[in-house]
Amino acid sequence: MEARRRRRKIERAFVIFLFIFALSCVVWYFTSYTKTPGYSMQEAVEAFHEKDIADFRRRLDLPSITARAYDDLTVDLFKYDTQLSERERSLFENFYVLIRSQMCAGAIKVINTKFDTDKWTLPEEMLKGRQLGIDFDLLLERSLIRHTTLLDVENVEHHGEYATADVKVVEDYSQLPFTLKVTLQNFGGASWQMGQKKIDLFGKTFTFPGMSFTLGPSDWKVVRIDNYREYLDAVQPTLRKELAQYIDATAEIVARYNESFLQEQSIFISMQQTSNGIMSDNQRGQIANYINQTIIPMRQYRQNELDTIPVPNGASYLAGLRQESTRVTIQAWQSYAKGLIEDNSAAFDTAESLHKQELALDQRIEEIVHSSAVTRNLPELP
16 A cells, blocks of 8 residues: 555656646747747748748848848959959959948848849849949849758757857759858847756655746847858859850850841941931831841841750859840830831830840840859869
């Protein structure tokens, strides 16, 4: 009977222990764990995959992230361009430092627009930056943000008001996996600490996990990517190699059609010559026919030949720009021909607007080709 009574006491003590332990776990989860950086990062990943944009955005300090990333992205932007003098290189580098706040603000706007619309759209003020020699879209492409996929989070470590975490990502073009090291900061006041608690039940001492915590509005946010520059350095060699291969494969097509375009330009200019500055109706019709029967088809022939060349993932941005340039150029010529035939000023205005878009696209293409030539002899390129 004495043994039975002891056994019942132990059973009751065990039940009470389980109850207290379960209650402690519940209290710990809702008052402490949900306020930890580990919980915040896991929630961020789930929010990203479930497209809960509001929750995902809440866990990022975009101003801090973009400021540090901008420095990493532009640190060697002009380093290897031998066509620049030291003075020119210094001027460009200082200029990018001066516009840092505007560029970061533009990046935040682009990211927030992506969150809200699921589209990468450039703000109008950033598009005007081309007039100052700033190609925001090209800078955005170099950042890899548009083709980096978030996979998971590992190894979250808590260090007081700061924490670190490993974020698993993959760069979509190269399919290169990478671990980004990020730092989080607690913008609230909650903290917690695990420990050991002891309790005496029926003359027995039991030890179980306990915690001490300070309640407050915990708000953990990612404030920087510590190894972003290393990520760029790891991915770019593969992308540069594929881009160089595509440029080489299309060089003959581009050169051949460029010669044809120069001849067309000469003929087009001569066809517009007049004695009094006013073109006749017959002259307008001849020019419109030349545009529709020669100039526009030649642009489409060129694009058709370019489309037969396999495009490596690392060159997909350049190939897309060429397709967009062809589309805009054809639309510009079509509008100009319409203006000639109908004597339509609105059509001429449209043609001029489209021509400006074409020039911006072509300049971006030229910069990519030039940058590829500059970086061909870097050590990373095999």
